[in-house]
Amino acid sequence: MSKIESNKQKKRDSLLNASFDFFMTKGLEKTSISDIIEKAGVAKGTFYLYFKDKYDIRNKLVIHKSAQLFSSAYEALQEAGLDNIQDKIIFVVDHIIEELSDNKALLTFLHKDLTWGIFRRVLDPHSPFAEEINVGGIYKKLLEQSGVVFVEPDIMLFMIIELAGATSYSAIVDGIPCSIEDLKPYLYRSIKDIINAHIQD
Amino acid sequence: MSKIESNKQKKRDSLLNASFDFFMTKGLEKTSISDIIEKAGVAKGTFYLYFKDKYDIRNKLVIHKSAQLFSSAYEALQEAGLDNIQDKIIFVVDHIIEELSDNKALLTFLHKDLTWGIFRRVLDPHSPFAEEINVGGIYKKLLEQSGVVFVEPDIMLFMIIELAGATSYSAIVDGIPCSIEDLKPYLYRSIKDIINAHIQD
């Protein structure tokens, strides 16, 4: 990579990191371009050289960060040596919940700004973001390897993500209705029920 | 109520209605005080006589609107003549989902702006908002009447609300992962499973 190219990458990363910090602490709407460029240490105009506006940078961040979470959970799964599909899925969910417990700001950011409209691109194997990690393909492979046939696997994944996402956010961030550790037995029990409800007889 | 008092109430309601319309269509951040007072037909300064800022008015709206939803669902439940607790809860959830399907703007508003921090006040029987409707008390009474003993009924309610809220929002507004009608069987099955998981043996 030439000096210019590496310098460009540095600037872009600088902007992404600065944006991320502010989105997590102040939220999207309360973060201004001025905040971002000041922290990133670049000029105003430079921002617009790399991103259309703050919604553009937000989308790119959401996709990148969520793909990263899955990626890390999947790597851990490989080494966990589980063979039951229910256990595998709960392992992945648990891994992500653990990471988010340690990073509440990231959790808040993703909870507010991760819409299905955007997340779909992470799941879509044909999306340009699939480079980072092919989440959709991995999920599909996981189900196939289980030897079990599933009814409506997309709805199943959707319900697990929504239930886990909504409840764990509230528990981790607000402690409502209880701590995440207290919630987990109930949550995982429900996830198991959801999986079982989608297994074809 | 004196003429002055009723005039004040009229102004207050005017501001609440105008805000609600804008919050639903433009969203909280994109709605300005000017938008609100213009539609409400009052002067700029008058806004600050009744509310601290737009976040104040937002909170009051969220509580009022969500209490209304439960109230309407509960009234219908009285006349439905159901005796099973599972059926009763699913009836209420279904009633609310139906109302929100017909009023997507309200759904969007509540989804974005209804936090547990605020909603807690609707459930709390000692909150000043309990005047409107004592949601927490009604839920408790419902469980008692069922003759069944529940483990952690608060967690149970929480999980039902979060699962139903998150999945139905996505299905109704974006049609993801499917229509709300297609989702219902899976959703209600999961709700039943959640309830059963909380029944004490």
Added chain:
Amino acid sequence: MSKIESNKQKKRDSLLNASFDFFMTKGLEKTSISDIIEKAGVAKGTFYLYFKDKYDIRNKLVIHKSAQLFSSAYEALQEAGLDNIQDKIIFVVDHIIEELSDNKALLTFLHKDLTWGIFRRVLDPHSPFAEEINVGGIYKKLLEQSGVVFVEPDIMLFMIIELAGATSYSAIVDGIPCSIEDLKPYLYRSIKDIINAHIQD
């Protein structure tokens, strides 16, 4: 007029005068809102309380200033005691040229920014700007009083204004192709010819 009303008028006039000074010296495009409000001694937001943008204030100025020029020329005409229509028209043209010779900045401003689209409103008796002075009505009355019948009086007025405007601008501002005094005999001769060409036999 209440204190508030008179204060508003003062602010509005302040903005108009400041704009006018800048439009004349720097031109429309090179004048910024900041220039204007600074000279006017009001806050940024105040500008937008009175005008939509700088094009709005420009239009209002152009109309006002050109109506003023005609008004002043017409008053002088009343006292000149001329009876010939050719002499009357040339008197008005000459009066305006004299005023503009003494005020080159105004000439430049009107030359650049006085379009027929805008000026039409000064001529139109039904325009809201006709309050200031009914230029169109006066011109019509002048022709009627002359006892002469004119063919296409609108085209005649148009040609006189365009010829006088374009040539006198160049002569006064740039001295091209000669001084305004040297140009006058030729210009007025041509105006007379234009008038005569429009008299019905």
Added chain:
Amino acid sequence: MSKIESNKQKKRDSLLNASFDFFMTKGLEKTSISDIIEKAGVAKGTFYLYFKDKYDIRNKLVIHKSAQLFSSAYEALQEAGLDNIQDKIIFVVDHIIEELSDNKALLTFLHKDLTWGIFRRVLDPHSPFAEEINVGGIYKKLLEQSGVVFVEPDIMLFMIIELAGATSYSAIVDGIPCSIEDLKPYLYRSIKDIINAHIQD
């Protein structure tokens, strides 16, 4: 011409053409250097290798385009076989008006940006732009060939150009005060009068 030289010429022309397109459609002030270099397909810095700023490129365009218009009209005149000087001048004016009627954008561009300060260089036989076409020399020759002696021929040319320019712009672009076709009889009559007023007895 060497390959390098022709490449340079290509870049220069590219910039001129791109500028012209934008000046005609968006106007000078609303056209940015970025617009120009993007359409021209060269780098930002390259612009400054060929032109000082956009006013520089504008001046060069105005001169080139107006010389072209005269050139084309003069060529047509050669083949028209007219012998009367009035007819010849009106032929040239008419030819230019016809071309501009078919190219309103060019008309707008020249009307706004063709100042006498710039145009003088087209007329001046000693100007470097006289290479393209010696408009001033041709006009002088035309008068000489007519056998008539003119008083102040420069003023005469000036008045014709200003009258024709100002009135035909308004008629063609805005249809004010009438269509260009309806205006022509009055305009050409006035031009004839102007010419006659400059013939020495």
Added chain:
DNA sequence: AATGAATGAGCTTTCATTCAT
């Protein structure tokens, strides 16, 4: 209690120009 004129900080965005490569 109600008004709405006034404020000015702060927003997003554009742009001519420079200069290291």
Added chain:
DNA sequence: GATGAATGAAAGCTCATTCAT
């Protein structure tokens, strides 16, 4: 000669909030 990344001043405009009336 040519490039285009980077700059940062400056543009137009919005807005929550204040306060004299």
